[in-house]
Amino acid sequence: MKADAVQADVDRVAEIVEKLGYRPHLMPGASRTAIGITGNQGAVDPAHFENLPGVADAIRVTKPYKLISKDLRPEKSVIKVGNAEIGGDELAVIAGPCAVETPDQVFKVAEFVAKSGAKFFRGGAFKPRTSPYAFQGKGEDGLKILSEVRDRFGLNIVTEAMDERGIDLVEKYGDCIQIGARNMQNFSLLKYAGKTRKPVLLKRGLSATLEEFLLAAEYVMAEGNYDVILCERGIRTFGTHARNTMDLSVIPAVHRLTHLPIIVDPSHGTGRNYMVNPMARAGVAVGADGLIIEVHPCPEEALCDGAQALTPEQYLELHEQISAIHKILASEHMEMMAI
């Protein structure tokens, strides 16, 4: 729509899309509203819309993904998560333990995360473990501890759901639904998350191509939830020196193709404590909109992913470094804009 289009213009287009038997997706932005159309089998004739008041252009999106595409919405999406944002000018830092273990463990980390100035807290209450005998998470009791973190420290809660019941519970206690790497192509779960009104942090599958990753995001959006944040968390390759291979080249590729923000997870991306800091810095340098970092008060005692957990002190040091890198990039960006 044109920048000066009024709500009635937007509603009129949406109404016509519905009358044609398709689904309109209204995506308001800072300067203009984009309206995506899905549900059509063949091409839709642009003549239906072109001359309506407020319409700037009717564009055919030829890519397999539509709603996430920059063709539909050239402007970057800034996603509201609780009382903060991901995808805006500020670097979004999500930190916390891999799993919620005890209130004491969680609150200890939360204190450091809040002190660093980060606005988001992570911690799994439902853990997708390789072995059925490994710690599976504390379930709803864990979510209650996380919700106490929000009350006490003002941090916004990002936490994983593995099934529909989990999504209902995360909607109740959390601020952002994490869909893990192992569920990236759980299409019924993606659709269910698409029907909620909570933002979704979608992690890249263990061996997902960029197109598969983007189409997974499209599943969520096709149901009407446009608040999706992508996360590169490393993929499986032949390398054995790290848990996964963190594919940083996906960051500029995502920025080129979509309006969605993307963050990096150097914890799962490397699996090794000593690699987390350098790869986090690299992630910021290539333009990630944020990071998700695992922190444990005592990594050697962690019930899950201790080898990749930072100590609170290491985390504070990392936070300073990535903030400095982000600041340089932001000021360079300003200079480029001035030129």
Ligand code: PEP
């Ligand atoms: C996690 O964030 O704790 C997690 C299980 O991540 P992933 O789905 O990327 O393995």
Ligand code: MN
């Ligand atoms: Mn983990």
